[in-house]
Amino acid sequence: MKIFYDENMPFAEEFFRDFGELVPFSGRSLTAEQVKDADALLVRSITQVNEALLAQNSTISFVGSATIGTDHVDKEYLSKRGIRFHSAPGCNAISVAEYVVSALVVLAERYLIDLSKLTVGIVGAGNTGTRLSEKLDALGINYKLCDPLLAEKQKHPDSNDTRQYVALEEALTCDVISLHVPKTMSGEHATYQLLNKANLSQLTDKQILISACRGEVIDNDALLALKQAGHGVKLVLDVWQGEPNVLQELIAYTEIATAHIAGYSLEGKARGSEMLYQALCQHINCTEKYRLSDFLPDPSISLVKIKQKFDQIVLNQIVKMVYDVRRDDAIFRQQLAVQGFDSIRKNYPVRREFSALSVAISTDAYSDVPHRLGFSKTSN
Numbered sequence: 001m002k003i004f005y006d007e008n009m010p011f012a013e014e015f016f017r018d019f020g021e022l023v024p025f026s027g028r029s030l031t032a033e034q035v036k037d038a039d040a041l042l043v044r045s046i047t048q049v050n051e052a053l054l055a056q057n058s059t060i061s062f063v064g065s066a067t068i069g070t071d072h073v074d075k076e077y078l079s080k081r082g083i084r085f086h087s088a089p090g091c092n093a094i095s096v097a098e099y100v101v102s103a104l105v106v107l108a109e110r111y112l113i114d115l116s117k118l119t120v121g122i123v124g125a126g127n128t129g130t131r132l133s134e135k136l137d138a139l140g141i142n143y144k145l146c147d148p149l150l151a152e153k154q155k156h157p158d159s160n161d162t163r164q165y166v167a168l169e170e171a172l173t174c175d176v177i178s179l180h181v182p183k184t185m186s187g188e189h190a191t192y193q194l195l196n197k198a199n200l201s202q203l204t205d206k207q208i209l210i211s212a213c214r215g216e217v218i219d220n221d222a223l224l225a226l227k228q229a230g231h232g233v234k235l236v237l238d239v240w241q242g243e244p245n246v247l248q249e250l251i252a253y254t255e256i257a258t259a260h261i262a263g264y265s266l267e268g269k270a271r272g273s274e275m276l277y278q279a280l281c282q283h284i285n286c287t288e289k290y291r292l293s294d295f296l297p298d299p300s301i302s303l304v305k306i307k308q309k310f311d312q313i314v315l316n317q318i319v320k321m322v323y324d325v326r327r328d329d330a331i332f333r334q335q336l337a338v339q340g341f342d343s344i345r346k347n348y349p350v351r352r353e354f355s356a357l358s359v360a361i362s363t364d365a366y367s368d369v370p371h372r373l374g375f376s377k378t379s380n
């Protein structure tokens with residue numbers, strides 16, 4: 001079997017080595033000519049998978065995307081051709097939720113915000129929105145969920161979803177707004193420019209707007225015009241309209257700006273590889289031999305002990321010990337013009353999830369917050 005895989009898929013060689021010939025490719029420049037004899041194609045989000053890419057290929061039976069988002073894949077075309085498609089739902093949802101937590105911790109320190117007094121509007125309550133809500137629960141931070149599609153499904157008599165949903169307008173009044181919707185171009189709840197001149201101009205400088213879903217969900221030109229006119233919403237932007245071509249003037253108006261790396265924990269990216277491995281095993285009816293834990297390296301710091309009462313200062317310390325989003329912000333600001341958007345992403349330094357760090361807590365200062373937030377427990 002000839003498998004083409006994106007060179008940015010961690011552990012692809014390890015997972016797929018028993019399947020036959022493995023051919024790595026660069027995601028943005030893959031051509032129809034290159035993949036004309038592929039049996040399986042494993043991509044990430046920067047490869048457009050469509051008729052133009054696959055029309056010359058008569059051998060392909062499987063396409064996988066090691067990502068949550070699938071807006072780069074023409075699923076209708078694959079289905080018409082009888083090509084099986086798998087993505088990796090939820091693979092890096094924890095990573096994105098931890099990006100948001102790190103951003104909140106950083107901004108809380110910068111503006112002396114008491115996190116427990118905030119309400120977060122989570123727009124899109126799927127895998128990522130839910131992981132974020134669990135972390136906010138752990139931190140005692142209030143939130144409101146906005147997801148009209150889930151709200152509609154909830155009306156079905158078989159639904160066991162008991163969550164409460166609010167309208168977008170209400171979510172947009174929260175202290176923090178965090179966007180976790182897919183990019184959709186049509187339908188009643190299309191997310192293309194869900195945040196536009198009209199609703200962006202209602203936001204105030206007391207609010208924080210976080211976008212780590214898809215750039216096209218916010219009208220970047222409208223946002224820039226508002227910022228230039230002195231509108232103050234605080235911005236945390238991981239994704240940009242028209243990537244890899246970023247509206248560079250907008251960067252100066254952000255609190256935190258990064259190169260679409262919210263989902264780039266090693267675990268998150270590698271879980272995508274593992275999920276495609278499992279799907280391909282099922283597709284060709286073979287037994288799985290490998291698990292992600294076979295390949296993940298030890299983290300650089302594996303254990304900390306908390307000896308004082310757990311509070312926002314200690315939270316700040318342990319979150320930043322694993323992931324300080326200011327590092328990625330600095331790389332983005334300094335390197336975008338030097339190496340470019342794709343290269344920053346390709347050379348992303350290893351980042352681990354909270355679970356890679358075991359947190360011991362002395363008995364007299366015991367708190368369950370770190371473990372509920374995702375840090376591992378230790379028997380020490």
Ligand SMILES: NC(=O)C1=CN([C@@H]2O[C@H](COP(=O)(O)OP(=O)(O)OC[C@H]3O[C@@H](n4cnc5c(N)ncnc54)[C@H](O)[C@@H]3O)[C@@H](O)[C@H]2O)C=CC1
Pocket residue numbers: 068069070089090092093096123124125126127128129146147148149150180181182183184189190191194212213214238239260261262263264
């Ligand atoms: N920045 C990054 O590195 C990453 C970005 N993403 C993006 O985040 C998106 C969301 O990820 P997941 O939560 O895991 O996907 P998901 O598919 O589990 O959940 C998305 C939710 O959004 C809801 N939704 C759709 N249209 C909506 C609307 N108009 N208003 C409110 N809710 C709406 C859906 O009903 C669904 O519940 C992905 O589609 C992907 O584009 C995902 C991973 C990493």
Ligand SMILES: O=C(O)C(=O)[C@H](O)COP(=O)(O)O
Pocket residue numbers: 008043044045046066067068069070092260262263264
């Ligand atoms: O999973 C998704 O959806 C994402 O947005 C990924 O983090 C995108 O990463 P690449 O596929 O562009 O490496």
